[in-house]
Amino acid sequence: MFDRRNARVVVNLAVGILGGVGLCIALFFAIxxxxxxxxxxxxxxxxxxxxxxxxAWACWxxxxxxxxxxxxxxxxxxxxxxxGGWLGIGASAPVFVFIAMGGLHWLHxxxxxxxxxxRAFVIGYFVPVVCATLGVIVARLWRRLRDKRIARQLIES
Amino acid sequence: xxxxxxxxxxxxxxxxxxxxxxLDVTRETVNAxxxxxxxxxxxxxxxxxxxxxxxxxxxxxxxxx
Numbered sequence: 001m002f003d004r005r006n007a008r009v010v011v012n013l014a015v016g017i018l019g020g021v022g023l024c025i026a027l028f029f030a031i032x033x034x035x036x037x038x039x040x041x042x043x044x045x046x047x048x049x050x051x052x053x054x055x056a057w058a059c060w061x062x063x064x065x066x067x068x069x070x071x072x073x074x075x076x077x078x079x080x081x082x083x084g085g086w087l088g089i090g091a092s093a094p095v096f097v098f099i100a101m102g103g104l105h106w107l108h109x110x111x112x113x114x115x116x117x118x119r120a121f122v123i124g125y126f127v128p129v130v131c132a133t134l135g136v137i138v139a140r141l142w143r144r145l146r147d148k149r150i151a152r153q154l155i156e157s
Numbered sequence: 158x159x160x161x162x163x164x165x166x167x168x169x170x171x172x173x174x175x176x177x178x179x180l181d182v183t184r185e186t187v188n189a190x191x192x193x194x195x196x197x198x199x200x201x202x203x204x205x206x207x208x209x210x211x212x213x214x215x216x217x218x219x220x221x222x
Binding site: 003154 | 195
Protein backbone atom coordinates (compact mmCIF):
# COMPACT_ATOMS: atom_id res chain seq x y z
CA MET A 1 0.00 0.00 0.00
CA PHE A 2 1.34 3.42 -0.94
CA ASP A 3 0.31 5.53 2.05
CA ARG A 4 1.28 9.08 3.02
CA ARG A 5 4.34 7.92 4.93
CA ASN A 6 5.68 5.99 1.94
CA ALA A 7 4.89 8.96 -0.30
CA ARG A 8 6.90 11.27 1.97
CA VAL A 9 9.86 8.88 1.91
CA VAL A 10 9.79 8.44 -1.86
CA VAL A 11 9.35 12.18 -2.57
CA ASN A 12 12.23 13.14 -0.26
CA LEU A 13 14.50 10.49 -1.76
CA ALA A 14 13.58 11.48 -5.31
CA VAL A 15 14.13 15.19 -4.67
CA GLY A 16 17.44 14.46 -2.94
CA ILE A 17 18.80 12.19 -5.64
CA LEU A 18 17.50 14.18 -8.63
CA GLY A 19 18.72 17.47 -7.14
CA GLY A 20 22.16 16.11 -6.26
CA VAL A 21 22.66 14.34 -9.57
CA GLY A 22 21.25 17.33 -11.45
CA LEU A 23 23.80 19.67 -9.89
CA CYS A 24 26.63 17.27 -10.76
CA ILE A 25 25.40 16.96 -14.36
CA ALA A 26 25.12 20.75 -14.62
CA LEU A 27 28.69 21.04 -13.36
CA PHE A 28 29.86 18.49 -15.93
CA PHE A 29 28.28 20.46 -18.78
CA ALA A 30 29.67 23.73 -17.41
CA ILE A 31 33.29 22.55 -17.34
CA UNK A 32 33.44 19.97 -20.12
CA UNK A 33 35.01 22.39 -22.60
CA UNK A 34 37.57 23.79 -20.15
CA UNK A 35 41.17 22.64 -20.09
CA UNK A 36 41.43 20.39 -17.05
CA UNK A 37 45.25 20.46 -17.23
CA UNK A 38 45.37 24.11 -16.17
CA UNK A 39 44.66 24.78 -12.48
CA UNK A 40 41.98 27.42 -13.01
CA UNK A 41 41.04 28.63 -9.47
CA UNK A 42 37.50 29.55 -10.53
CA UNK A 43 36.90 26.07 -11.92
CA UNK A 44 38.47 24.27 -8.94
CA UNK A 45 36.70 26.29 -6.25
CA UNK A 46 33.43 26.49 -8.21
CA UNK A 47 33.34 22.75 -8.87
CA UNK A 48 34.17 21.95 -5.26
CA UNK A 49 31.41 24.22 -4.00
CA UNK A 50 28.86 22.84 -6.47
CA UNK A 51 29.64 19.24 -5.47
CA UNK A 52 29.55 20.21 -1.78
CA UNK A 53 26.14 21.78 -2.40
CA UNK A 54 24.96 18.68 -4.28
CA UNK A 55 26.06 16.40 -1.43
CA ALA A 56 24.49 18.68 1.19
CA TRP A 57 21.25 18.71 -0.81
CA ALA A 58 21.23 14.91 -1.14
CA CYS A 59 22.10 14.42 2.56
CA TRP A 60 19.41 16.84 3.73
CA UNK A 61 16.66 15.05 1.82
CA UNK A 62 18.05 11.63 2.76
CA UNK A 63 17.77 12.58 6.43
CA UNK A 64 14.21 13.82 5.84
CA UNK A 65 13.35 10.52 4.13
CA UNK A 66 14.96 8.58 6.99
CA UNK A 67 12.98 10.51 9.60
CA UNK A 68 9.76 9.94 7.65
CA UNK A 69 10.21 6.17 7.89
CA UNK A 70 8.92 4.17 10.83
CA UNK A 71 11.25 2.54 13.37
CA UNK A 72 11.37 -0.86 11.65
CA UNK A 73 12.45 0.61 8.32
CA UNK A 74 14.90 3.00 9.99
CA UNK A 75 16.57 0.11 11.77
CA UNK A 76 16.77 -1.91 8.54
CA UNK A 77 18.25 1.06 6.68
CA UNK A 78 20.89 1.55 9.38
CA UNK A 79 21.81 -2.13 9.45
CA UNK A 80 22.07 -2.23 5.66
CA UNK A 81 24.20 0.92 5.58
CA UNK A 82 26.48 -0.23 8.38
CA UNK A 83 27.15 -3.75 7.20
CA GLY A 84 26.99 -2.83 3.53
CA GLY A 85 29.47 0.00 4.04
CA TRP A 86 31.95 -2.19 5.86
CA LEU A 87 31.50 -4.99 3.35
CA GLY A 88 32.19 -2.53 0.53
CA ILE A 89 35.27 -1.07 2.18
CA GLY A 90 36.58 -4.58 2.83
CA ALA A 91 35.97 -5.50 -0.79
CA SER A 92 37.89 -2.42 -1.92
CA ALA A 93 41.15 -3.61 -0.32
CA PRO A 94 42.10 -6.16 -3.01
CA VAL A 95 41.15 -3.66 -5.74
CA PHE A 96 43.47 -1.10 -4.14
CA VAL A 97 46.31 -3.64 -4.00
CA PHE A 98 45.67 -4.56 -7.66
CA ILE A 99 46.07 -0.91 -8.68
CA ALA A 100 48.98 -0.25 -6.31
CA MET A 101 50.88 -3.28 -7.64
CA GLY A 102 50.62 -2.01 -11.22
CA GLY A 103 47.42 -3.73 -12.31
CA LEU A 104 46.33 -0.68 -14.33
CA HIS A 105 49.06 -1.53 -16.81
CA TRP A 106 47.23 -4.76 -17.66
CA LEU A 107 44.04 -2.79 -18.29
CA HIS A 108 45.86 -0.67 -20.91
CA UNK A 109 45.24 2.53 -18.98
CA UNK A 110 48.87 3.61 -19.39
CA UNK A 111 49.45 6.89 -21.13
CA UNK A 112 51.17 10.09 -20.22
CA UNK A 113 52.42 10.22 -16.64
CA UNK A 114 49.93 12.97 -15.90
CA UNK A 115 47.01 10.96 -17.28
CA UNK A 116 48.09 7.94 -15.28
CA UNK A 117 48.24 9.93 -12.07
CA UNK A 118 44.87 11.49 -12.80
CA ARG A 119 43.20 8.15 -13.54
CA ALA A 120 44.78 6.53 -10.50
CA PHE A 121 43.45 9.35 -8.35
CA VAL A 122 39.94 9.16 -9.79
CA ILE A 123 39.81 5.38 -9.57
CA GLY A 124 41.33 5.49 -6.10
CA TYR A 125 38.62 7.86 -4.99
CA PHE A 126 35.71 6.05 -6.58
CA VAL A 127 36.68 2.50 -5.60
CA PRO A 128 35.64 2.79 -1.92
CA VAL A 129 32.57 4.86 -2.78
CA VAL A 130 31.33 2.47 -5.45
CA CYS A 131 32.21 -0.54 -3.31
CA ALA A 132 30.37 0.91 -0.32
CA THR A 133 27.30 1.53 -2.48
CA LEU A 134 27.45 -1.97 -3.90
CA GLY A 135 27.92 -3.30 -0.36
CA VAL A 136 24.71 -1.65 0.77
CA ILE A 137 22.88 -3.15 -2.22
CA VAL A 138 24.30 -6.61 -1.48
CA ALA A 139 23.35 -6.32 2.22
CA ARG A 140 19.84 -5.28 1.26
CA LEU A 141 19.43 -8.15 -1.18
CA TRP A 142 20.77 -10.60 1.40
CA ARG A 143 18.35 -9.30 4.04
CA ARG A 144 15.41 -9.55 1.66
CA LEU A 145 16.33 -13.13 0.80
CA ARG A 146 16.65 -13.93 4.53
CA ASP A 147 13.23 -12.36 5.22
CA LYS A 148 11.69 -14.44 2.45
CA ARG A 149 13.32 -17.60 3.81
CA ILE A 150 11.99 -16.90 7.33
CA ALA A 151 8.52 -16.18 5.95
CA ARG A 152 8.62 -19.44 3.99
CA GLN A 153 9.68 -21.37 7.11
CA LEU A 154 6.83 -19.79 9.09
CA ILE A 155 4.32 -20.78 6.42
CA GLU A 156 5.66 -24.34 6.35
CA SER A 157 5.65 -24.73 10.17
CA UNK B 158 10.54 -12.69 21.19
CA UNK B 159 7.12 -14.27 20.74
CA UNK B 160 3.96 -12.18 20.90
CA UNK B 161 0.18 -12.43 20.78
CA UNK B 162 -0.31 -9.60 18.34
CA UNK B 163 -1.88 -11.73 15.63
CA UNK B 164 -4.38 -13.23 18.08
CA UNK B 165 -5.32 -9.85 19.57
CA UNK B 166 -5.69 -8.38 16.11
CA UNK B 167 -7.85 -11.26 14.95
CA UNK B 168 -10.10 -10.89 18.02
CA UNK B 169 -10.88 -7.35 16.87
CA UNK B 170 -11.21 -8.40 13.26
CA UNK B 171 -8.51 -5.95 12.19
CA UNK B 172 -6.28 -6.39 9.20
CA UNK B 173 -2.54 -5.72 9.44
CA UNK B 174 -3.19 -2.47 7.58
CA UNK B 175 -5.85 -1.46 10.15
CA UNK B 176 -3.45 -2.08 13.01
CA UNK B 177 -0.62 -0.31 11.21
CA UNK B 178 -2.82 2.76 10.71
CA UNK B 179 -3.78 2.81 14.39
CA LEU B 180 -0.13 2.54 15.45
CA ASP B 181 1.13 4.97 12.79
CA VAL B 182 3.57 2.45 11.34
CA THR B 183 3.68 0.60 8.04
CA ARG B 184 1.96 -2.73 7.41
CA GLU B 185 5.39 -4.29 6.90
CA THR B 186 6.29 -3.33 10.46
CA VAL B 187 3.18 -5.03 11.85
CA ASN B 188 3.96 -8.09 9.74
CA ALA B 189 7.57 -8.17 10.97
CA UNK B 190 6.50 -7.90 14.63
CA UNK B 191 3.83 -10.59 14.26
CA UNK B 192 6.27 -12.98 12.63
CA UNK B 193 8.97 -12.35 15.25
CA UNK B 194 11.38 -10.76 12.77
CA UNK B 195 11.41 -7.49 14.67
CA UNK B 196 11.07 -6.57 18.34
CA UNK B 197 9.41 -3.16 18.66
CA UNK B 198 10.94 -0.31 20.60
CA UNK B 199 9.59 0.30 24.11
CA UNK B 200 7.49 3.30 22.99
CA UNK B 201 5.88 1.24 20.24
CA UNK B 202 5.37 -1.70 22.62
CA UNK B 203 3.60 0.66 25.04
CA UNK B 204 1.48 2.02 22.18
CA UNK B 205 0.49 -1.54 21.34
CA UNK B 206 -0.33 -2.22 24.99
CA UNK B 207 -2.47 0.92 25.22
CA UNK B 208 -4.25 0.09 21.99
CA UNK B 209 -5.15 -3.43 23.12
CA UNK B 210 -5.71 -2.32 26.74
CA UNK B 211 -3.30 -4.96 28.02
CA UNK B 212 0.05 -4.89 29.82
CA UNK B 213 3.10 -5.34 27.61
CA UNK B 214 4.01 -8.65 29.27
CA UNK B 215 0.66 -10.11 28.23
CA UNK B 216 1.35 -9.26 24.60
CA UNK B 217 5.08 -9.90 24.35
CA UNK B 218 6.37 -13.14 25.78
CA UNK B 219 10.02 -12.98 26.80
CA UNK B 220 11.75 -16.29 26.04
CA UNK B 221 8.43 -17.75 24.93
CA UNK B 222 7.00 -17.50 28.49
